Amino acid sequence: MTDTRTVRVEILSRVEGEGALHIETRQGRLERVELQIYEPPRLFESLLRGRPLEETPDITARICGICPVAYQMTAVHALERALGVQITPEIRRLRRLLYCGEWIESHALHIHLLHAPDFLGYDSGLAMAADHPQEVNRGLRLKKHGNQLLEVLGGRAIHPINVAVGGFYRAPRREALQRLIPDFEWGLQAAIEATRWVATLRFPDYCRDYHFVALRHPDEYPFNEGRVASSRGEAIDIDDYERRFAEVHVPHSTALHSETRPDGGCYHVGPLARIALNRDRLLEPARRLADELRFETPCGNPYRSIVARGLELVQAYAEALDILRDYRDFQPHRIPYGHREGTGCAATEAPRGLIFHRYQITADGLIEFAKIVPPTSQNQKQIEDDLRDWLPGVLDRPDAELARRAEELVRNYDPCISCSTHFLKVHRHDH
Amino acid sequence: MTTDGAGLCFVGIGSPHGDDRAGWQVAARLQERNLAGWDVHVAASPIDLLDWVRPDRPLWVADACRGDRGARVWQEWRWPTEELSVTWGGGTHDFSLPGVLTLGQRLGRLPADVRLWGIWGGDFGAARAAGDQLGRVIEEVVEEIVRVWCGGDVGPTSPEVVPPGAGHA
Numbered sequence: 001m002t003d004t005r006t007v008r009v010e011i012l013s014r015v016e017g018e019g020a021l022h023i024e025t026r027q028g029r030l031e032r033v034e035l036q037i038y039e040p041p042r043l044f045e046s047l048l049r050g051r052p053l054e055e056t057p058d059i060t061a062r063i064c065g066i067c068p069v070a071y072q073m074t075a076v077h078a079l080e081r082a083l084g085v086q087i088t089p090e091i092r093r094l095r096r097l098l099y100c101g102e103w104i105e106s107h108a109l110h111i112h113l114l115h116a117p118d119f120l121g122y123d124s125g126l127a128m129a130a131d132h133p134q135e136v137n138r139g140l141r142l143k144k145h146g147n148q149l150l151e152v153l154g155g156r157a158i159h160p161i162n163v164a165v166g167g168f169y170r171a172p173r174r175e176a177l178q179r180l181i182p183d184f185e186w187g188l189q190a191a192i193e194a195t196r197w198v199a200t201l202r203f204p205d206y207c208r209d210y211h212f213v214a215l216r217h218p219d220e221y222p223f224n225e226g227r228v229a230s231s232r233g234e235a236i237d238i239d240d241y242e243r244r245f246a247e248v249h250v251p252h253s254t255a256l257h258s259e260t261r262p263d264g265g266c267y268h269v270g271p272l273a274r275i276a277l278n279r280d281r282l283l284e285p286a287r288r289l290a291d292e293l294r295f296e297t298p299c300g301n302p303y304r305s306i307v308a309r310g311l312e313l314v315q316a317y318a319e320a321l322d323i324l325r326d327y328r329d330f331q332p333h334r335i336p337y338g339h340r341e342g343t344g345c346a347a348t349e350a351p352r353g354l355i356f357h358r359y360q361i362t363a364d365g366l367i368e369f370a371k372i373v374p375p376t377s378q379n380q381k382q383i384e385d386d387l388r389d390w391l392p393g394v395l396d397r398p399d400a401e402l403a404r405r406a407e408e409l410v411r412n413y414d415p416c417i418s419c420s421t422h423f424l425k426v427h428r429h430d431h
Numbered sequence: 432m433t434t435d436g437a438g439l440c441f442v443g444i445g446s447p448h449g450d451d452r453a454g455w456q457v458a459a460r461l462q463e464r465n466l467a468g469w470d471v472h473v474a475a476s477p478i479d480l481l482d483w484v485r486p487d488r489p490l491w492v493a494d495a496c497r498g499d500r501g502a503r504v505w506q507e508w509r510w511p512t513e514e515l516s517v518t519w520g521g522g523t524h525d526f527s528l529p530g531v532l533t534l535g536q537r538l539g540r541l542p543a544d545v546r547l548w549g550i551w552g553g554d555f556g557a558a559r560a561a562g563d564q565l566g567r568v569i570e571e572v573v574e575e576i577v578r579v580w581c582g583g584d585v586g587p588t589s590p591e592v593v594p595p596g597a598g599h600a
Contacts, residue, residue, distance in 0.1 A: 062447045065475030109478070113526075126530055129537045137538060144482045157473040159447065 003027045019415065021406060022145070025395060033387045035251040035380055048370040053079050053339075054165060060357075060372070063161040064416060069102040069150065070350030071372070072163045073224060074357040079165045080334070082344025082361050085337045090330040091167040092224070093323050097177075098153045098163070099223040099348075100320035104187070105146025107271075107313040111198060112139020115306045118129075118408045119201040122307070135197065138190055142313070145180075145187045149320065152176050164334055171333035177324050184324060188317040192289055195225035195310030199293045202268045203303040206390060210300055211265060212273035213245075213377050215349055221281040221315055222274060222349045229277045230267070231298055238347050241356055247373060258378040266381035269353025270413060271308035272299055283322070285314040300410040302386060309414075312351075339365035350375050352414050376416045383413055438468025439580070442480040444494040444528065445473070450552025450562050453569060457493035457548065460573040466580065477531040484535055489544035493572065494528055496549040503551065504568045507575070510545035511536075546579075548572050 005025045017174055024032040044063050048056060060075045061068035080087065087095075112135055113125030122128040129136040152172050154160020162169050206323075215226035216235060228244070229235040238245055245267075247256035275282070276298035279290060286303060290311050299308065345358035353375030360369035386409055394405060443458025445451050455473045462471045472483050477494070484490050508514060510532050526534075528547070535541040551571060553562055 065446060113478075124530075126534050126537070129534055133538055135535075140481050140538075143478075147479065147482055158473060158479075 004031075015274060021387075021403075021410070023391065023406070029396065030388065030392050030395065033384055033391065035384050035387070036253045042173070045370040045372055047392070048359075048367045051367050053083075053359070053365050053367055056359070056367060057163045057165065057371075058159070058161055058206075061161075061163075063372070063374075065158055066106060066416060067102055067350045067352070068159050069098050069154070069163075070348060070355050071357075071374075072160065073099065074346050074348045074355050074372075075359070076165050077164060077224065077346035077348065078344045078357040079361070080337075081346060082359055083165070083337045083340060083344040084342075085166050087167055087335055087336050088330075088332070091333065091335070091408060093327075094153065094168060094171065094222075094333075095163075096223050096322045097320055097327075098148065098160070099154065099271075100316040100323070101146045101149030101292045103146070103312060103316040103351050104320070105150065106414075107144050107309045107316070108139050108142035108146060108191075108194075110351075111194060111306055111309050111313065112136060112142075114414070115309075115411060116198060116201070118411060119198075119203070119306070121304075135194075138194060139197040142190060145183055148180060148183070152180065160251050166337055167332070167334035169334065171330060174327055174329050177327050181321065181324050184321050188285065188314065188321060189315050190311065191313040192285065195289055195307065195314055196293070198310050201306070205301075206303065207300040208302070208386065208389065210268040210272070210276075210298070211260070211277045212298060213267045213269050213378075214273040214277045214354060215347060216277050217281065219281075221278055221283070221319070224348045225346070228347060228354070231273075231276055236374055238345055238356075240346060241345065242358070243402065245356075245373075245378070247377065253380070255377055255380065256373075257381045258373060259381055266385045267373050267378065269351075269378045269380045270305065271312050271351075272302065272305050273300070273353065274349060275308050275311060282311065282315055285318045286311050289314055302409065305412045305414075339363060352376060352416055353378060374416065376413070379413045379415065381416070383410055434475075439466075439470065439489045439491060440480075440483050440485065441469055441471045441491045441576075443471075443473045444475075444477055444480070444492065446475060450497045450550075450565055453494045453495040453550040453552060453565060456565070456569045457550070457572055457576070460569060461576065464573075464577065466577070476526055477528040478526040480531060481535055481538075481540060483496060484540050486542050486544070489542050489546070490548045491548070491576065493548040493550065494575075495552040498551060503565070505548060505550045505572050508547045508549070510541075510547060518531070520594065541550075549578065 003026060020036040022032065022036065044060065050061060051059070056075045056079060057072040060071040063071045116135070117123065117125055117128045120128060120132070123384040125136060150160055153162065155162035210229035210231065214229060215222035217226035218228035227235045227237060228241055244261055246259055246261050247258050250257050259265060279287070279297045282290065294309065295307055295311065341357065341361065341363040343360045345356065347354055347356045355375055356373040358371040359367060364369050377409070387406060390409060391406070394402060441458060441461055443454035445454035458471050460475045461469065470483065474480055480490070480492065532541065532545065550568055
């Protein structure tokens with residue numbers, strides 16, 4: 001036995017991807033931290049090549065069962081830019097409504113069943129349900145609202161099939177959306193209560209000076225467009241994204257890491273970043289709640305991302321209600337276009353953060369090149385940086401506690417591959 | 432994907448990847464049968480079945496599974512049974528099928544009659560095609576489910592009764 005300690009954390013989840021954590025110390029000092037993630041987007045990029053661009057929304061939706069809307073929305077926006085398609089305000093609002101559904105489904109689940117157990121001392125949402133059935137039932141009901149919206153707008157809740165380049169294959173009838181209003185009115189109040197509840201949780205006293213990156217739009221909280229803004233005062237066009245951010249290979253992961261150019265730094269995307277850069281764009285119920293809870297902006301405590309998610313849950317309900325109440329049947333629901341050679345990129349805001357796509361298309365409408373940068377890839381380097389910063393203070397703890405607390409730190413980011421409460425499992429080796 | 436009525440809630444769980452699509456395909460075949468009183472859904476994650484489950488109607492589920500199957504290609508279980516944790520140990524967000532059913536039970540949402548049809552798969556790789564045999568197995572499972580339904584072998588059963596899973600080669 002030497003003075004080297006290795007904490008190996010590994011589990012493979014079934015569909016969304018694989019995650020593992022490797023922590024190594026020597027002489028009581030942290031030597032190596034690697035978050036190892038294996039995700040399928042690379043495969044999907046290859047799969048898209050040579051296919052008609054019209055298939056892209058349905059194929060990219062299959063990248064993720066949790067946030068298909070973010071993938072297909074970013075795809076259609078990028079392709080519309082390549083084709084020069086201008087959508088109508090009605091289509092744009094309907095797309096924002098679809099995004100509301102995905103945020104509600106994703107945030108409600110993470111807040112109530114994945115993240116809250118960390119602060120209440122439970123191993124899982126299942127364990128928490130025994131003592132907090134009301135909160136768990138609320139989370140499940142809110143999550144259901146998100147799925148209902150996806151079903152009405154997307155044709156079905158999983159991998160929606162109604163999204164098309166140029167708009168929607170079919171626009172929902174006003175009556176179908178109006179029927180959702182009573183549930184969403186209840187949901188808005190429930191989301192406010194949920195956020196008040198999570199704001200009372202005890203959070204570790206840990207704070208960082210993050211480089212936050214999120215979309216920022218002149219008039220609205222960011223879902224589907226805007227400039228790429230950062231907490232360092234930058235605001236760049238989407239077309240310049242790849243000049244400022246790059247994906248790099250790292251030996252310990254098949255997923256690419258994103259970093260800033262030219263300094264190779266990490267950055268943080270997701271709810272904390274969005275609120276830090278867009279608090280003034282929150283709708284009134286969410287902004288008022290942020291004030292009531294004295295939610296600091298920017299907030300550098302990653303554990304308080306659960307409160308940020310709650311505020312965004314309120315935001316999504318408030319915007320969804322606005323759109324549902326105003327909705328009128330409209331035509332056209334799909335803008336016609338012709339094929340042409342071109343390149344287009346777009347960024348939108350998935351529940352977990354900024355997502356970027358770029359496509360190159362041929363004159364006959366085939367995908368020649370595709371690039372997809374998911375939020376978890378962008379946060380991966382930041383997560384490792386957090387762990388490197390935080391672990392030295394707890395290295396004296398037993399392996400089980402070290403692993404549990406490392407898991408909690410990772411879970412603040414709601415990584416798409418492994419939001420599970422048992423994301424990490426420890427295997428310790430003493431050399 | 433919903434049929435009329437509320438006599439039975441059927442959920443096919445899966446993904447578009449390899450043999451993992453089995454649950455969706457069973458649901459699709461049952462949807463085509465247009466069975467009266469059936470409320471048929473597909474889900475990407477077991478947790479979604481809590482969107483539709485109600486204590487007053489049976490819940491039947493089909494999902495691909497993996498593990499030691501012997502000569503079997505599909506199997507039926509009645510919940511609760513310990514066997515499930517071996518067959519469906521994982522799941523998105525760590526919400527495995529047994530975990531979700533336990534959660535549903537804990538929240539008082541589960542009916543007494545919960546049945547599961549597991550279809551063993553081999554390749555669950557991203558964007559892979561389903562195995563050659565899957566189509567035949569799906570048809571077998573669908574026929575069995577319809578047989579059970581039409582045969583009247585349904586209705587509330589005591590959760591304590593755990594008949595051995597019937598294996599099918």
